[in-house]
Amino acid sequence: MNVLDLNHIRRVFADDNKNKVTALKDVSLSVDTGEYVAIMGESGAGKTTLLNIIATLDKATSGSITLNNIDLNKLPEKQTAKFRREHLGFVFQNFNLLDTFNNRDNIFLPLVLAKKKYAEMEQRLRPLAEQLEITDLLNRYPYEISGGQKQRVAAARALITKPDLVLADEPTGALDSHNTEKLLQLFEKVNVQGQTILMVTHSAAAASHSKRTLFIKDGQIYHEIFKGDYSRSTYLKKIMTSLTALSSKEE
Numbered sequence: 001m002n003v004l005d006l007n008h009i010r011r012v013f014a015d016d017n018k019n020k021v022t023a024l025k026d027v028s029l030s031v032d033t034g035e036y037v038a039i040m041g042e043s044g045a046g047k048t049t050l051l052n053i054i055a056t057l058d059k060a061t062s063g064s065i066t067l068n069n070i071d072l073n074k075l076p077e078k079q080t081a082k083f084r085r086e087h088l089g090f091v092f093q094n095f096n097l098l099d100t101f102n103n104r105d106n107i108f109l110p111l112v113l114a115k116k117k118y119a120e121m122e123q124r125l126r127p128l129a130e131q132l133e134i135t136d137l138l139n140r141y142p143y144e145i146s147g148g149q150k151q152r153v154a155a156a157r158a159l160i161t162k163p164d165l166v167l168a169d170e171p172t173g174a175l176d177s178h179n180t181e182k183l184l185q186l187f188e189k190v191n192v193q194g195q196t197i198l199m200v201t202h203s204a205a206a207a208s209h210s211k212r213t214l215f216i217k218d219g220q221i222y223h224e225i226f227k228g229d230y231s232r233s234t235y236l237k238k239i240m241t242s243l244t245a246l247s248s249k250e251e
């Protein structure tokens, strides 16, 4: 079953008729339940625009988009925050944790907003915190832990609602190589456990942890590679070759 379906999505930004930017030209894309998809492309290719539309933070100029069979074009503005909370998990480059809350309360935030009982929140948190190796950090505040630890707290916040889809925007962008590897291994593990993930990244190494890599160029999906039975190093080589071809192709 598809979690996400985009059909002929177009997004034109226009202040007036003189200043039009077509950020997405014609994007069609489906993500199946349990997939782990990486999206790559050069700066300005349209990745953030695409992510914002999927995240219901922006609306397409034309085309259709459904998440879990819900038509996002028909989603009333008032319901978007609730929709995001119930269906999506977010992991950002800069963590977006609240310094006024301790790590536990940061993770609980989406469940508190969904009015879940404290006992259920604790029950969900325990195995997740173990898996993410943050159990000992829960009573500390975000400013008291390292970047890698912050990102694992942010991942816990994204995963605790068991969302239909985790949207990760450059999740390893602010991490050193050790913490990058740790986070990517974690994403792979939760994906194996059934979590669907869509990740925008500039890193071929990060993309090589996914099951499929999509390449965007000038607002269009230009190419895709499935991991299939390739080893990770072969998959990585194929991603790097595609990136080189993508950047050297004449406009």
Ligand SMILES: Nc1ncnc2c1ncn2[C@@H]1O[C@H](COP(=O)(O)OP(=O)(O)OP(=O)(O)O)[C@@H](O)[C@H]1O
Residues within 6 Å of the ligand: 013, 014, 021, 022, 023, 041, 042, 043, 044, 045, 046, 047, 048, 049, 050
């Ligand atoms: N609000 C906006 N108004 C006008 N143009 C915009 C707006 N947002 C994005 N654009 C333009 O749309 C195009 C795609 O931008 P987008 O941010 O989606 O690219 P990106 O692939 O995420 O780039 P990066 O990797 O640098 O973040 C760019 O030409 C950008 O300048």
